[in-house]
Amino acid sequence: MVKIPFEAQPSHTHHILKELHTTGQLIGPAEQHNLDLLAARSRLPECLVRRYHQKIPPIPI
Secondary structure: OOHHHOOOOOOHHHHHHHHHHHOOOOOOEEEEEEOOHHHHOOOOOOEEEEEEOOOOOOOOO
């Protein structure tokens, strides 16, 4: 198993998105298809969207 995704850290952009969400300027969860959990590690609400679902799941807003 590759350990790089488990060692990845949130970028500056993740922290900016978290700050925007905290101040109410960003509504809803972050949509992503990655499994690296970077949004979760930056404590940003997220909604995982994966291609194999073949449809977009309901996204709470």
